[in-house]
Amino acid sequence: METIINYRFKLDRSSKKYICPQCGKKELVKYKDAAGNYQGDEFGRCDRADKCGYLRYPDTVSESTSDYVAPVRKxxxxxxxxxxxxxxxxxxxxxxxxxxxxxxxxxxxxxxxxxxxxxxxxxxxxxxxxxxxxxxxxxxxxxxxxxxxxxxxxxxxxxxxxxxxxxxxxxxxxxxxxxxxxxxxxxxxNCFFGEHLLEVYPSKEIIIAESPKNAILGSFILPEYLWMASGSLSTLSVNKLRKLKGRKILLIPDTSPESVAFDQWKLICDEAVEAGIKVQMCRFIEDMATENQKAAGYDIADYVMDLLKEDPKLFKAASKEISAPVPARKEYNSDNLKAFAGEILEECDSLPAEVLLNKIRDSKHFAGENPIDVVSQMRLKNIIDCTSFNTYFLFNSTPF
Structure with a gap:
């Protein structure tokens, strides 16, 4: 009688990545068996979910078994x-x-x-x-x-x-x-704080802040919106925003030195717009905060509390300013963008988002321009692409 081995495969939880057989990028997370052994090079999931979406479970059968048990997702x-x-x-x-x-x-x-x-x-x-x-x-x-x-x-x-x-x-x-x-x-x-209220308020436009505290205090000043929270700066994603497709969404991240937080969400916002999601950024808190306030992570909750200390009647006056969206982004010449990308991103090289944004700020080609708009245009025109680790590389190259 043959021994039956029931395999259970799991995606590798380390940071190791391999070449994806579909898109050719080094973004494949491979499967391991119960003993911790990697499966074949073709078995895994590409982390470029929106751009590639490759997924293949191990389908080989051990020589010592006549049965194969498909992987079970808990x-x-x-x-x-x-x-x-x-x-x-x-x-x-x-x-x-x-x-x-x-x-x-x-x-x-x-x-x-x-x-x-x-x-x-x-x-x-x-x-x-x-x-x-x-x-x-x-x-x-x-x-x-x-x-x-x-x-x-x-x-x-x-x-x-x-x-x-x-x-x-x-x-x-x-x-x-x-x-x-x-x-x-x-x-x-894997959901937003306040997501359960989508059915309760089906006609309200949505504002997403970072923390539940911000969502609650924001709802005091703008109750006509449904306020939700991502949970943190890093937990907002295009996939999460897909749940809200069909609703109008406004994003208000906390402030930070050199607008790092705003820029990070702006990149996600632009990608979501490309995916057909009705989402915009709000610059009000970002533009009104001082450098010292940004260093302390000034947010919508701080703004509401400051208003209360000054004059509670200012609530209504502030509402229109907060809900004003970011102006439409500027268009840039494709040839200029390609030339610039070639200067700062060598073939098979990649840069973290923060480094890329700083290079744009320091560039004479885009002096005074919004670096987020430049990055967004380069992505939309397939000049650069982004990994799941928020690093950028030339569109037709492989980051190693």
Whole structure:
């Protein structure tokens, strides 16, 4: 009787990349078997999902088996709603919400925060913290972020509710199976904060900020929009924005020195527009923040709190300015763009986004121009391309 070996293949989780057999770029993540052995060069997934999309599972059969078991992708395990529900009380102990009340935000606006299904931690190290749940449009809870704020509304501690529960159950010697399964998720969060409200407010245009805190405070000043959050600067992607296709979207990242954060989201925005998504950038916070404020990561939440300190009546006056989109980008001559790209990107070479943007800023060819517009034009005209690690290379070359 032949021995049957049931193979289970997983994508390599290291940073190693190989040549993709379809597009020829060094962006292929290969499959490994249960013993950690790499499979053939043709088996893997290309990380250039939008430009290539190559995917092939291992389809060879071991010599010692007559059966082959296809790779099984583990289903996503979601966070149980009952544990989130247990936090949805004791708002009088919620420092974040109490700060809003003390700042003079009307109670009816604070009440609307419950739309986001926020909760409160009442005991232990994170007592007084607020729970920010990430719930998708199918009403499934992906994760729950816990943040503790001080009286100035600055974060002083943070964690995830599943981690807090894990240590709680571990101390009692009884970790439930769902929590073990949840920990084994390859990726726990794959939705926007506030995504579950898409069906509740089907006609509202959307504003996406970085953090849940920014989304909530932004909703106080512009309630006519549906405010959502990506979770961080790095977790916004074109694939995530595809979920919102058909809706009008405005992006407001935090500020940063030399506009690094804005530029990063602008590149994603331009790629999303190319994919048919109705999305624009908002420059208001970026343009009004001082250099010192940018160094401190000034954001929409800081702006709202500053308005409250100055005069709560300024809320309405600021609304039109915040919602004004970025002007249409400038067109550049293709030959000039090709010549410039050839100067700074040698064949088979690549540059990180920040380095590329700085080279454009320092170039005499584009003095005073917006470097993001230059990069966007070079991408749209197939002069340069981008890897999943946000590095850029000449379109017809392979970055090594």
């Amino acid at each position: 289903p996503q395990v979601y966070f149980p709603k009952e544990y989130l529900q247990k936090t949805r009380k004791n708002f009088d102990q919620n420092v974040f919400l109490q700060n809003m009340e003390k700042a003079g935000i009307p109670s009816e606006k604070i009440k609307k925060v419950e739309d986001y299904q926020v909760g409160t931690i009442t005991k232990g190290k994170y007592a007084g913290g607020i729970c920010f749940p990430y719930i998708d449009k199918h009403n499934r809870v992906h994760s729950v972020q816990v943040k503790v704020f001080n009286s100035e509304n600055k974060t002083i501690d943070q964690n995830w509710l599943h981690s807090i529960l894990y240590y709680h159950f571990k101390a009692s010697g009884n970790i439930p199976q769902w929590l073990t399964d949840y920990h084994n998720n390859e990726k726990k969060t």
